[in-house]
Amino acid sequence: MNNLLNVSLSPHAKSSDSVNKLMRNVIIAMLPIMLFSFYYFGIGAIIVTLVSITSALMFEWIISKFILKREPNLSDGSALITGMLLAFNVPSNLPFWIVMIGALVAIGVGKMSFGGLGTNIFNPALVGRVFLLISFPVQTTSWPKPLDSFTSYTDAVTGATPLAILKEELKKGEKVSDILEKLPSFMDLFIGKIGGSLGEVAALAILIGMIYMLATKTITWHIPVSVLGSIFVVAGTLWLINDEKFINPFFHLLTGGILLGAVFMATDYVTSPMTGKGQIIYGIGIGVITIIIRIAGAYPEGISFAILIMNGLTPLINMYIKPKRFGEVVKNGK
Amino acid sequence: MLKTFAKGGIHPPENKLSAEKAIEILPVCEMVTIPISQHIGAPAKVIVKKNDTVKVGQIIAESGGFVSANIHSSVSGTVQKIEETFDASGYKRMSVTIKVEGDEWLETIDRSPEVVRQCTLSSEEIVKKITAAGIVGLGGATFPTQIKLMIPKGMTADTLIINGVECEPYLTADDRLMLEKGEEILVGVSILMKALNVSKAIIGIENNKTKAIAHIDNLAKSFQGISVQALKVQYPQGGEKQLIKACIGREVPSGGLPIAVGAVVQNVGTAFAVYEAVQKNKPLFERVVTVTGKSLKKPSNFLARVGTPLTALIEAAGGLPDDTGKIISGGPMMGKALRSAEVPMTKGTSGVLILPNPEAKRKIIQECIRCAKCVSACPMGLEPYLMMPLSERRIFDRLEKEKVMDCIECGSCSYTCPSNRPLLDYIRLGKASVGAIMRSRKK
């Protein structure tokens, strides 16, 4: 008799899901966005993306090896995703050294200082992005015009984002109906012919990525639907109340990285709640905070901060929002 | 319409390799070893001595308490040894080893193939016969059947649910039994209904067994009060609480028994054993076992005697393949890995599964990435990702509040985890400690 039998407790079967496979699905879902950004912003987009990815991987490796003193594991793909997401969140003319600082903050502060993958509280890419936004407000908010600057990097022709135009004009006391004429059309918003960061411009590419992730069961519908749904409802209500002061909800949905945030940043496994109910609360929180910041805050953009705030509340949501236990509520079962 | 349970669940590959293989009668081997503890509860008490001669069906060990069951000889021959030997649990248990001589059955057993439908016994008489025949739950839990038929005071049963789900991948014993012994099963079900004094029985069958559903459904037309319910293929559809929820929509309360919602659940194999015991005077000493595995030459369904060594079953299915990495008693989700196949099959052996390497090995454990897949997979609405570290750090009071005792050990969480975390291993440890704490509190 063969005495090299494996003896372990049940179950003796394991699904084919692995961390690598899930991360690979996310990366595949992001590829269309990356290609769109290369097409719209040319050489600058390619440089920023490459610098961001390589520095994220490099910092992950260095910090694992020399500071946390453990075998670096780059193959799980999470550092690669952080690098890609960071690139998606900055303009294509951002000097490469600023991109590197962003990657260092994202990986070092956002992820490794908490102990690495699985233990961080905040979405690492967003930590990097917000750090850059605060430290380099000028460089991170000058937006190259798409298709204009295919071969130029830091000397690209820049213009304001639709959200920034809206905020400026509203401050001047203009009416929404007049401002709308200065804004790009919905079609341009949808296919991304607008100024903005690498990844936020092409709504179409983001939706393709979302469908792919839903179809492969990489994410569930709860977070994207609750974020987008609550933004639509809140912005829509304000618009119905006064359409001269508030712009229509479709404009909100298609601008300023709301789609990117709802689909790729808010759905980060580590930093979002564990139950469907919790995820819906988290998503609604993100939606409502985003609109408040956009309308009342100092920044034209709001979803990054909103996600970080709800990331911070996630442990609390997990503590109080429990799944419905079997046999709990129904007392006599009938 | 297909029904299913409310939440969680997974869909592992079904791998029903032996579904088309008719039940074969396994020839009796030269020596059988019959453990006296094949059920949940107290071991039976041996009543034969060395060198006694026994017949097939003769009682060799008597029920050792309220929760216990009689044990009968599965062969005719001479008692050779009464001593402790290893059984499938990996522990040494008292067993009776019998050297087989011929195949002489007790005269009281009706061996004719005719189906006897008429049963005029009273409820008490039926329970008495079931008790005498040593019947236990054949789905794998091996709980003595008579106890499930005694309704506690103040409670009433209104529905008998028959588990024909066989949701474990690979196993096909129940499927074959339904196809080949459908009428006997239905007579068994009506006897159980009589014993419980209920007027309604539902046979739940997973929708991957369409032939069995059609066959039983057709036969059930001539039986009063018995219906078939097709169920979605979703693991653990055959979990007792899940099955009740799926069939009649009632949720057994946390910590409660099915009878709390008026239901009693029995397996189709048990219903067949009840038929044989009550109508044919035949005690439980043989059963259908699926012997299966992708590397096995001839995955099969055998009707085999209790006490037959698993090696003989594996031999009959083509022999142990060279790349074998694991031998499991039962199915891949809830079965038990064996240290050796030199152990006897018992009343609870529903299958023998051979897994080749490297499938037999566990994968490398990674950090939890909080993907929540374990939470969505848990059919009991628990949070495995949270219970594992609580158990690891021995924080038992929180573990109790997180309802660890509700875990039915279905393994869906460990199956689904992309980080290969051994969630159920730790949850089991936690359950053992929390259970001990709760019991000591009651004293």
Ligand code: SF4
């Ligand atoms: S399935 Fe595994 S990795 Fe995902 S949350 Fe549960 S324990 Fe963590």
Ligand code: SF4
């Ligand atoms: S083994 Fe327990 S915790 Fe895991 S899924 Fe099944 S019931 Fe839930």
